[in-house]
Amino acid sequence: MSQRIAVIGAGKMGEALLSGMLRAGKQPGDLMATVRRAERAKLLRERYGIEIVTNAEAAKSADTLILAVKPQDMEVLLDELSPYVSANQLIVSVAAGITTGFIERRLTEGVPVVRVMSNTPVLVDEAMSAISPGAHAAEEHLRRTEEIFKPVGKTIRVPESQQDAVTALSGSGPAYFYYLVEAMTDAGLLLGLPRAVAHELVVQTAIGAAVMMRDSGEHPVILREAVTSPAGTTAVAVKELENHSVRAALIAALEAARNRSRELASGHE
Numbered sequence: 001m002s003q004r005i006a007v008i009g010a011g012k013m014g015e016a017l018l019s020g021m022l023r024a025g026k027q028p029g030d031l032m033a034t035v036r037r038a039e040r041a042k043l044l045r046e047r048y049g050i051e052i053v054t055n056a057e058a059a060k061s062a063d064t065l066i067l068a069v070k071p072q073d074m075e076v077l078l079d080e081l082s083p084y085v086s087a088n089q090l091i092v093s094v095a096a097g098i099t100t101g102f103i104e105r106r107l108t109e110g111v112p113v114v115r116v117m118s119n120t121p122v123l124v125d126e127a128m129s130a131i132s133p134g135a136h137a138a139e140e141h142l143r144r145t146e147e148i149f150k151p152v153g154k155t156i157r158v159p160e161s162q163q164d165a166v167t168a169l170s171g172s173g174p175a176y177f178y179y180l181v182e183a184m185t186d187a188g189l190l191l192g193l194p195r196a197v198a199h200e201l202v203v204q205t206a207i208g209a210a211v212m213m214r215d216s217g218e219h220p221v222i223l224r225e226a227v228t229s230p231a232g233t234t235a236v237a238v239k240e241l242e243n244h245s246v247r248a249a250l251i252a253a254l255e256a257a258r259n260r261s262r263e264l265a266s267g268h269e
């Protein structure tokens with residue numbers, strides 16, 4: 001019998017993981033999910049053919065529980081799960097800020113817990129997922145976690161002390177790129193381009209730049225230099241970005257996100 005995996009709190013992130021596991025070859029019978037609302041249960045059942053169960057049922061029968069509720073809902077959820085969870089199950093948490101220690105303290109002694117920070121490109125198999133073991137997680141548990149996340153993108157192992165920085169960088173990261181696309185599209189409009197044209201230009205440029213960064217292995221400075229002609233258009237544009245402290249703004253934004261991730265944890269201790 002193959003390992004059964006339950007997604008506890010199948011919202012945006014949980015659903016993305018369910019669909020990724022199905023695309024990667026898991027059978028609907030290997031998966032189950034829990035949700036709060038009946039309409040959501042119906043939708044997930046119809047869309048994926050998986051069983052929607054209660055949290056207690058999932059905790060009793062699944063080998064791996066993926067906790068995908070908001071950090072603020074984690075404490076109540078763990079109280080609900082703890083009577084049923086045993087040390088031969090694996091708990092994988094994708095919640096921002098919540099430490100493995102926080103989870104371990106609320107469950108039976110010895111339960112292996114793995115913390116993962118992934119991101120929404122899980123939906124297109126291009127996620128970046130950073131994985132950290134808790135006190136009782138062994139190599140086998142990290143491998144089982146990687147089996148879930150590798151088919152939907154890249155995985156990396158990091159010490160848990162780095163997870164707040166990871167959350168700021170790659171967890172929230174897609175939002176910064178979307179923000180940039182939004183701002184560039186608006187700028188295109190200001191320059192007189194129709195919105196649809198500006199949008200298409202910006203999105204394809206983002207894809208082209210991203211693929212070049214991934215496939216060439218070149219440092220971004222080298223790639224930027226190749227675009228920047230002497231006394232040309234790019235040089236004056238980058239000068240304006242520097243004048244407006246865009247680099248400093250990014251550092252401040254990431255520091256704020258890292259600090260918020262820390263707060264999400266401490267708010268629960």
Ligand SMILES: NC(=O)C1=CN([C@@H]2O[C@H](COP(=O)(O)OP(=O)(O)OC[C@H]3O[C@@H](n4cnc5c(N)ncnc54)[C@H](O)[C@@H]3O)[C@@H](O)[C@H]2O)C=CC1
Pocket residue numbers: 008009010011012013014034035036037055068069070071073076077094095096097117118119120171172
């Ligand atoms: N959205 C994102 O880009 C990322 C989110 N995360 C983390 O993933 C987690 C989920 O985030 P989203 O999917 O965006 O939130 P969401 O609100 O879409 O999903 C959470 C789901 O959990 C359900 N839920 C809450 N308490 C429950 C309970 N006791 N039993 C069963 N279901 C319950 C809610 O009804 C909701 O459907 C968060 O902890 C977040 O920090 C991590 C990386 C990226």
Ligand SMILES: O=C(O)[C@@H]1CCC=N1
Pocket residue numbers: 096167171172
């Ligand atoms: O904004 C958040 O708190 C979550 C965690 C990383 C991305 N989204």
